[in-house]
Amino acid sequence: MIVFDLRCASAGHVFEAWFGSTDDYESQKERGLVACPICGDPDVAKAPMAPAVPKKGGSVAPATDMMSAPPAAVKEMLGKMAAFQREMLEKSEWVGDRFATEARAMHVGDIDSRPIHGQTTPDQAASLAEDGVPVAPLLFPVAPPGEEN
Secondary structure, X not given: OEXXXXXXXXXXXXXXXXXXXXXXXXXXXXXXXXXOOOOOOOOEEEOOOOOOOOOOOOXXXXXXXXXXXXHHHHHHXXXXXXXXXXXXXXXXXXEEOOHHHHHHHHHHOOOOOOOEEEOOOHHHHHHHHHOOOOOOOOOOOOOOOOOOO
């Protein structure tokens, strides 16, 4: 696993993204699969990252976040995050490409609120966020029902 700090072009949001390799990042970016999780802007680039520098004398500071945690701890944290997302999705309804319409209708009170997940375009996601609709991107990709490997 490799982690990059990425920055979107439109608003300058900086976010962290994990990839199997640099080639994996490049491939996903070329296919339009990398976008800012805050505003949905697909125009992202690697942001400068500060290197981890050991303390004087060669000792390393204790792990305080995922960036400095040992690989086994990172794997455990990611596994817990994936399990949490999976648990939440089991309690949520897949609405596919109707996500933006459904979320907006719930927000304005046209339909009853319920947990949903689905797909939306970056423009639709940005519009929802601008209108105050409480939505967030999923941490891990989700295949539509029936399209799982």
